[in-house]
Amino acid sequence: MLKVEHITAGYGKKLVLTDVSFSVERSDIVLLNGGNGSGKSTVLKTIYGLLKPWASEPKGKVVFEEKEITALPVSAMIRYGIAYMPQKKNVFEDFTVEENLSVSAGIYSKAEAKERKDKTFEILPVLKTMRRRTPFNMSGGERQLLAFGNILIHSPKLALLDEPFAGVDTRNSEILFQCIADLKKKNVTFVIIEHKSQLLESMVNKEIELELGIIKK
Ligand SMILES: Nc1ncnc2c1ncn2[C@@H]1O[C@H](COP(=O)(O)OP(=O)(O)OP(=O)(O)O)[C@@H](O)[C@H]1O
Ligand SMILES: [Mg+2]
Numbered sequence: 001m002l003k004v005e006h007i008t009a010g011y012g013k014k015l016v017l018t019d020v021s022f023s024v025e026r027s028d029i030v031l032l033n034g035g036n037g038s039g040k041s042t043v044l045k046t047i048y049g050l051l052k053p054w055a056s057e058p059k060g061k062v063v064f065e066e067k068e069i070t071a072l073p074v075s076a077m078i079r080y081g082i083a084y085m086p087q088k089k090n091v092f093e094d095f096t097v098e099e100n101l102s103v104s105a106g107i108y109s110k111a112e113a114k115e116r117k118d119k120t121f122e123i124l125p126v127l128k129t130m131r132r133r134t135p136f137n138m139s140g141g142e143r144q145l146l147a148f149g150n151i152l153i154h155s156p157k158l159a160l161l162d163e164p165f166a167g168v169d170t171r172n173s174e175i176l177f178q179c180i181a182d183l184k185k186k187n188v189t190f191v192i193i194e195h196k197s198q199l200l201e202s203m204v205n206k207e208i209e210l211e212l213g214i215i216k217k
Contacts, residue, residue: 001026001189002047002158003063008056009046010213016042017213019056024158027187029180029203031194034210040193041087043210044160047191048077048084064158078107081157085164087193090147091135097146098131104150120153123179126172140167148176159183161192165199173199 002024010016016039024030032040045051046062052071053060061070064080077084092100101120105113121128126142127149135143148164165173180190181203194200197207209216 001065002191004043004047005061005063006053006056006058007043007046007060007062008054009042009051009060010054011051015054015213017046020210020213020215022208022215024189024191024206026189027184028205029184029190029192029200030206030208031192031197031200031204032208032210033193033197038210039213040210041162042213044084044162044191044193048082048160049073075107078154078156081154082160083151083154083156083158084160085147085151085162087162087166091143091150093135096132096134097127097138097149100135100146100150101127101153104153116153116155119155120149123152123182124149124175126175141169141172144168145172145176148179152179156188158189158191161190163193163195165194165196177203 005021007017007020020043032043034040042051046053049069049072061068063069064082069077069080092103095103101117102113105116108116124145126145130138130142135146138146144164144167151159164176168176184190184203192200
């Protein structure tokens with residue numbers, strides 16, 4: 001369903017990824033591994049169109065369900081069914097939990113937004129109990145659950161998750177884990193970055209290891 005082909009990319013003149021290629025099948029859970037600074041977050045940013053692949057031969061591109069989506073705007077990514085949970089700055093700080101979800105659902109009609117919010121609260125009831133709190137008054141792990149809610153609201157076909165378990169305690173990790181497992185059963189596909197890979201071991205279909213921006217064979 002997703003093909004990443006010959007991506008060379010970086011920031012300004014700084015080269016980070018060199019000729020990165022891999023593919024993901026529907027309902028796969030793919031684990032993206034690698035040390036700090038190896039380029040994992042950069043891979044997700046490039047898939048989601050936040051970074052444009054550099055000119056290369058062969059040309060770097062991202063293909064989703066047979067359509068080229070390289071460097072498309074976020075609105076198009078969401079329309080295609082792709083959602084992205086960034087590693088940092090993944091919630092709206094000044095808004096309550098409920099307002100966070102409303103902002104994320106802002107691209108839908110009022111009625112649809114409400115439906116999607118209700119469904120997100122149903123999947124993650126813990127968010128409903130915190131609905132009037134702002135991230136400022138929430139723990140790191142609680143914020144991660146909200147960030148996950150902010151992408152769940154789009155009912156994505158493909159979710160790109162950058163360290164969703166970072167700072168999340170055992171109880172909330174179980175909630176997140178169960179949520180991902182349930183969505184996988186509904187054919188949702190995941191590319192996940194996670195340093196403690198044993199956490200996801202039972203669910204993962206494929207592992208990709210990056211070293212200095214190159215895929216280790
Ligand atoms: N906005 C940026 N501007 C310049 N360089 C950046 C930027 N973001 C990341 N880098 C550099 O790109 C390289 C890869 O960073 P990236 O964030 O993809 O690593 P990572 O594998 O996600 O690491 P971590 O496990 O620490 O999250 C690093 O050398 C980093 O310093
Ligand atoms: Mg990272």
